[in-house]
Amino acid sequence: MTQYVIIGDGISGSSAAETLREEDPDAKITVITDEGEPLYNRILIKEHAKGKLPEAPISIHDEDWYQEREIDLSLNTHVTSVDTDAKVVNTHDSGEIPYDKLLVATGGTPTQLPVENSDADGIHHFWTFEDARGIREHAENADKGVIVGAGLLGIDFAAVCGAQGIEAEYLMRGDRWWRYALSGDGAEIMHEGMREVGVEPVFDSGVDHFETDDDGHVTAAVDPNGDRYECDFVGAAIGLNFNTEFLRGSGIERDNGIVVDEHMQTNVDDVYAAGDLTRFYDVLLGEQAQNGSWGSAKEQGRVAAVNMAADEEAEGFQWVSSYSITHFDFPFLSFGHPTLGDEHAERRYSDTEWRRIAFKDGRIVGGVLIGDLSPQSKFKQLMREQRVVADQADVLLEQSVDLDDLAAPQEQ
Amino acid sequence: MNMAASERRRRSVRIEHADARLEQVESVAASATVRHVDQLDTETLAAVYRAVSEDRPVSTAATDLEPGEILVFTDYYRVARV
Numbered sequence: 090m091t092q093y094v095i096i097g098d099g100i101s102g103s104s105a106a107e108t109l110r111e112e113d114p115d116a117k118i119t120v121i122t123d124e125g126e127p128l129y130n131r132i133l134i135k136e137h138a139k140g141k142l143p144e145a146p147i148s149i150h151d152e153d154w155y156q157e158r159e160i161d162l163s164l165n166t167h168v169t170s171v172d173t174d175a176k177v178v179n180t181h182d183s184g185e186i187p188y189d190k191l192l193v194a195t196g197g198t199p200t201q202l203p204v205e206n207s208d209a210d211g212i213h214h215f216w217t218f219e220d221a222r223g224i225r226e227h228a229e230n231a232d233k234g235v236i237v238g239a240g241l242l243g244i245d246f247a248a249v250c251g252a253q254g255i256e257a258e259y260l261m262r263g264d265r266w267w268r269y270a271l272s273g274d275g276a277e278i279m280h281e282g283m284r285e286v287g288v289e290p291v292f293d294s295g296v297d298h299f300e301t302d303d304d305g306h307v308t309a310a311v312d313p314n315g316d317r318y319e320c321d322f323v324g325a326a327i328g329l330n331f332n333t334e335f336l337r338g339s340g341i342e343r344d345n346g347i348v349v350d351e352h353m354q355t356n357v358d359d360v361y362a363a364g365d366l367t368r369f370y371d372v373l374l375g376e377q378a379q380n381g382s383w384g385s386a387k388e389q390g391r392v393a394a395v396n397m398a399a400d401e402e403a404e405g406f407q408w409v410s411s412y413s414i415t416h417f418d419f420p421f422l423s424f425g426h427p428t429l430g431d432e433h434a435e436r437r438y439s440d441t442e443w444r445r446i447a448f449k450d451g452r453i454v455g456g457v458l459i460g461d462l463s464p465q466s467k468f469k470q471l472m473r474e475q476r477v478v479a480d481q482a483d484v485l486l487e488q489s490v491d492l493d494d495l496a497a498p499q500e501q
Numbered sequence: 502m503n504m505a506a507s508e509r510r511r512r513s514v515r516i517e518h519a520d521a522r523l524e525q526v527e528s529v530a531a532s533a534t535v536r537h538v539d540q541l542d543t544e545t546l547a548a549v550y551r552a553v554s555e556d557r558p559v560s561t562a563a564t565d566l567e568p569g570e571i572l573v574f575t576d577y578y579r580v581a582r583v
């Protein structure tokens with residue numbers, strides 16, 4: 090009987106556990122998590138923090154779910170190291186757990202701002218349900234906010250401030266929000282969305298240090314220009330540190346994440362990885378890449394489990410990731426790798442509609458759609474087909490995209 | 502004309518039997534089933550977007566939508582049978 094151990098009960102670990110049970114009914118499966126609750130919907134916790142969603146619908150599995158599938162679940166159990174020669178996982182208080190095949194699915198932890206007083210009371214990071222509960226409780230009583238981190242997670246804090254009636258300033262380092270994927274035109278639509286919910290973007294700013302009162306509660310953020318922003322609530326989302334420190338000495342190759350092939354295999358026999366923390370071989374992109382999205386993490390967990398159970402390279406991971414922002418009146422969707430590419434095409438259609446497509450070697454590798462999501466399935470299809478279309482960007486920028494208007498693909 | 506694309510379109514027309522609407526909801530009960538749009542597959546997301554932007558019904562058979570569930574998009578929407 091094969092013994093599978095999965096570290097992490099986020100969506101990638103949990104989806105792997107479910108698939109392993111389907112693929113290998115007799116196996117012993119253990120899932121270890123350092124959180125105090127089984128899998129919940131991490132992409133809905135922001136709705137809880139906004140005060141819009143009760144707790145219950147955010148939970149995905151209860152402990153019975155694991156029992157029914159004869160999966161051992163260890164809550165509140167932190168893995169401290171992995172010995173890949175002896176094939177054991179060491180935990181802080183549950184001793185050694187042996188494995189035949191191991192899946193590392195430990196995701197990331199928000200990076201703390203490296204500035205004075207960044208651990209003051211009232212400064213929040215956002216990853217867990219516990220974080221969301223704390224953010225909600227505090228946000229309901231806060232008046233003035235500061236947000237730091239001009240990316241996809243930072244904007245969730247802007248939405249929390251908007252929904253909870255906190256007047257906030259969003260301090261950004263450059264001249265716009267998510268400058269790696271958006272031009273000025275696209276970003277301006279997002280800035281307008283922020284202003285409409287009471288959050289004012291501040292450009293060429295950031296945080297030099299925080300000020301606190303005698304009780305250690307944050308009272309202001311001071312930016313590198315010396316401008317002072319009073320606040321009693323801060324949301325910081327400047328990036329993720331992948332949870333791989335317990336793999337030190339294991340021989341598993343890491344490079345800001347765990348390096349895996351398209352089968353989710355690491356360089357060490359019988360060790361796999363899945364989810365946010367992988368630097369996986371992206372067959373569509375033709376190079377190593379990273380995704381930070383729910384759908385991708387779920388699929389990586391499933392693919393890893395299929396290959397673990399088959400004990401061979403049975404299935405490769407091939408996926409077009411997508412990530413939405415649903416906080417404003419207009420929709421927003423980024424897909425693939427919108428920050429990569431060697432060529433870009435974009436167009437603005439109205440005050441709330443804009444589109445940008447990223448190409449590499451003539452093929453679509455990602456993009457951002459604001460306001461009008463109608464072409465998303467067509468662009469994802471072109472990505473999967475790896476069609477060379479950059480020379481026909483005009484067709485892709487038509488308000489209504491018709492793939493039949495593209496020249497027939499050349500025989501390769 | 503791209504044959505694969507036209508064939509796919511014909512197929513989707515054939516199976517589409519719109520049996521649900523997306524109704525905007527203001528609050529969510531603790532017993533509700535809720536999904537974020539990023540949990541939907543590409544085609545279901547396309548159907549949800551069309552339903553919301555063009556005020557059209559959707560087919561639960563041609564998508565992976567479940568009657569009664571709530572979707573978090575630019576508003577909250579309940580998948581209601583018509």
Ligand SMILES: Cc1cc2nc3c(=O)[nH]c(=O)nc-3n(C[C@H](O)[C@H](O)[C@H](O)COP(=O)(O)OP(=O)(O)OC[C@H]3O[C@@H](n4cnc5c(N)ncnc54)[C@H](O)[C@@H]3O)c2cc1C
Nearest residue numbers: 097099100101122123131168195196364365381382383386
């Ligand atoms: C606020 C927020 C909003 C988001 N919004 C969206 C969105 O709209 N759309 C989208 O697609 N994605 C969104 N994401 C991203 C998405 O949630 C992640 O991509 C996905 O959940 C990653 O899943 P995972 O299984 O890889 O990692 P995680 O969910 O991070 O799970 C890893 C688990 O491993 C545990 N762990 C770590 N180290 C150890 C250890 N040493 N021992 C034991 N356990 C350990 C962690 O505690 C955690 O439970 C959002 C994320 C956040 C935080």
